[in-house]
Amino acid sequence: MPKVPILMPQLGESIAEATIIRLNIAVGDSVVPDQEVIEVETNKATMGVTALCAGEVVDIVAQEGVSYAVGTVLGVLEVTQEEVDRTGETTLDDIAAAENSNASNAAPANDGGDEEANLHFKTEDGGYHEPKLVEPNVQGLPVPTGKGGAHYISPRMRARMTELGLRAADISAITGSGAGGRVTVEDLEAFLEYIDTWPRTKASPMRLAVADAMRRSWTRPLATVARPLVMDKILNHRRNQNPKPGPALYLLRALAIALAENPTTAGYLIGENVVHPRAFDIGVAVQVDDGVLVPIIRNADTKTLSELVADYDNLVELARARKLPADATQHGIATVTNFGTFGLTWGTPIPLPNETLILGLSAGVKKPVWSDETGTFIPVTEAEIDLTFDHRVVDGGGAGMLLNRISELLQAPEQL
Template sequence: DKPAGAHFGITGDSYQEHDADLKVQPSVRGLPVPAGMKGAHYMSPRMKARMDELGMRASDIAFISGSGSGGRVTIDDLEEFLEYVSQWPRRKASSMRLAVADAMRRSWTRPLASAGRPVFMDPLIKHRQHSPHRPGITLYFARALALALAENPECAGYLVGENILSPRTIDIGIAVQVADGVMVPVLRRVNERTMEELLEDYNRLIAQARRRRLAPEDSTGGIATVTNFGGFGLTFAAPMPMPSESIILGVGAVTKTPVWSDEVEAFIPISKANIVATGDHRVVDGADIGRVLKRVAELLQRPEYL
């Protein structure tokens, strides 16, 4: 007998049910893979109607091992799954959570690529400490990213058919964690305005986002986003860009690292943070992301000019 839930690929073991006569052939790397799985993503009209009735999407059943031709998930498979999970603890997903889920589904339809590098943070920290307004660290990165994208506009383009469209203005979103989700207020013309000029809008938008009181015009139209995941102590992550954006910059936690100094001939503590950019690989390549990250790192070494 098959283990409970094995048909759905959600048990603690590796059991997966396949048709007995399903042939296996080696892949290009010599790994055995099922052949003839082209029908796995097909759904019958009856299946689509049932899923629409339940408010479900294809990604909601991705872990079900289909019993139909070519691995297709049948309506019987779906009903068996629903019966299997019928007694599981559950809570209603909030509208915020559903909105985030929908955005990430749409974003994931694109091929995404991530790259990262460390950034020395001591100049930024010192500049912030001596600033009378103590701007948020994320604002420094938003300003640096905007300037880097202004120099490399192809990295913020949109692929539409056979054309890459360049944005008319460089508007940068700031990811703000709220209860059960994320809100992204958008700063306008970030490359054209100094930190001092941006500060009032930045503080206002962040405060409104935390209260979940963002106006629609303040949360749309961004071409890139900055997310500071370092606030949770994370040193590395691979954030996903919004569906309407081609690139996102993530900032990790600041850590102290001993670095050898030829000047004093000793190890000295240096503040560092990892920055990671994820881009739409149809538009940007690794070299493009590398240039943007390199420029961001360079700009942050002279924060007084931001």
């Protein structure tokens, strides 16, 4: 009689493997379609593996407490040919034939019947080769089922990482030896022993805070759009001001005005609602020793550029001296960063976890730009402005329109 494998299914997008929690079947049991035969745990939830056709359990490979990659054979059912025809399920014969076929001419199924296919498909340790016919069953975007790296963390591994104060990102450099490339506790201990003699420095509280914020921020789908910005009008306006606004303050003021015109672009996605900001408080990134501080300019949409200069300069100075009051860094809705001060001509800044947007300014570069008025190329100072956004809240078109509006406002700096 035909034999049909029970496979570890694709249990969700980005789920590459799962750990067996409970076996609900034993060899000799009869199962029916859609019966939950195995209970598994992923890094997201506890789920069930169901039988896709009726039959008798003739082999169980899976072991409780062990993780298996998507597509791994967990057990085998003996079924009738009528059941195979009804469900269209892939048998061990089908898999053995596919594995023995060449690129131009697929070989026929083994003449030796089910037993020969079963022997061909079985490995020396009593398991089974991973079927080449298995494809992820989640439709739409491609779902990776990678075989290397820390895709899944078992409960035992998670407990050991908690003891050591480690997070998932900390073990991304470790090559796993477990099922599906899973990083085991033994892999972790070997890696820690390997790097034990390497030189190291203690991470400062500031660095740890930045690392934690970036880990949390990167749990969202972030995207970046950019466009050139001619800086000449801003630079000319700045020369005539006393005190002179910093370049980032021009961006901050333009961003606040643009967001006040369209508040949804700075909203938060909470459940099924987009929560709009109540005030347009914009932060400015300030580089300090071993990290970044982000003091907040309150109500930046209601004050003119000249009114904001004193507050801006004071907060930047306090930040560089590490003397910011606690309330000066809380509850901003977006951030502006001038990475051009380091000579960088482009970048992809990352917003804070509590913010949807961050606007970056690159270094200005002299470039020839065609002028329709003079019919010649004229030299201008051009920079790039980059907007990174939470793609759950804002789409590329919306981000592009926001960036275009910011650029338009910056071409009339006297009105900021």
